[in-house]
Amino acid sequence: MSEHGLLVSAPGKVILHGEHAVVHGKAALAVALGLRTFLRLRPGGGERLRIHLPGVGVRREWDVAELSALRGRLTADFDESKSPGVEQLDVLKEFAGIAADASAPDSLAILAFLYMCLAISAKYGDVPSVDIAVWSELPTGAGLGSSAAYAVCLAAALLHACRAISCPLKDGEATARFYFESSRSQGWPEEEMSLINSWAFQGERVIHGNPSGVDNAVGTWGGALRYQSGKITSLKRVPTLRILLTNTKVPRSTKVLVAGVKEKILKFPAIMNPVLDSIDAISQECQSVLEAMPTNPSPEYYPVLEELFDINQHHLNVIGVGHPSLDRLCRVTASHGLHSKLTGAGGGGCGITLLPPDATPLAVEAAKRDLCACGFECWETDIGAPGVTLHSSSALNAEVLHALSES
Ligand SMILES: Nc1ncnc2c1ncn2[C@@H]1O[C@H](COP(=O)(O)OP(=O)(O)O)[C@@H](O)[C@H]1O
Ligand SMILES: C[C@@](O)(CCOP(=O)(O)O)CC(=O)O
């Protein structure tokens, strides 16, 4: 590792259909977003491990020896296939001075970091003496998979620091080659990508409690995929879909919403399970339409996609993850002939709006204006972005370094 270190990035995601249902074994369709989380890894000084997370206001450091001793206290085996143990997390909370019911963004971020760092180093070597900084283009806690992008970056960087995965970058290699031209594996062999994905899932488990794994799969592999019970399938063809993202800015926690859905299913299984089956059928139907569409689709395919958005939005309200702000978002876009649904965990956060090729620029602009007038933020972004990527340190331009030193 050069003194400037390495830069790793991973994309956020948009779930087109299947959020929440995917936690209960149904299918989800998800695409990687053109908004990313970045992690800089540098050799540390004085046998210290430092972490700087400006997005959640964290700057902490620990003695490597102290962390090694802590690791020794966590008796249960660490393994990428085993859920983090409740006792293990309690010990980490006590060590980091985090409340037992940790749910604040900074607490969860520190907890996920400590767990992943100790677990990965226990399996592959010593606790590394490194400086880690993470920053993101993604809003935090808004349904765009910032937790998974964070966990994927941490998994790749920590596995790299512990020499558990190879370094696909050679000296002097341009970042752009990896970023823009790399194929599905992004420079890492397939089995190392799977390892990154498995450890990122552990980070998601610390943050979410009971994640399905779809978000870290998209953060790792990128592109557009179908996810069901750990099985990842690339979509055969992804047409150029134009999607408007709107952040209601209403804060919410994925962990709380996922737990609420589980409670509802346990309370009303005969009522809720058919809704989950219907969401599953929506994902299947949407996949068939997407795979039948030509790359530059004509408007004729859109009415079905729009209707699927509408039906799923109703279902998501039924399972208890709607919010008045999301209802408002849907009403505003409907008044301009556009169809929307929540994306991610719901309860606030982001919604997505389909922009068919025959939507007039005037209608789209008017919808955006009305959404902004509600206090929402909206933007169009690319979908199908590359997954986890290792960039050369030349990508650490002066602007990024300045932003990090200021925060
Ligand atoms: N850039 C980041 N730096 C540190 N922690 C992050 C970052 N992005 C996300 N997180 C962690 O992920 C949590 C948000 O996850 P979640 O509630 O699943 O929302 P989402 O994944 O939709 O953004 C934050 O509270 C924080 O703990
Ligand atoms: C609700 C869920 O389906 C997606 C959560 O996404 P996000 O954390 O809100 O970006 C949960 C999961 O799949 O683990």
Ligand SMILES: [Mg+2]
């Ligand atoms: Mg999340």
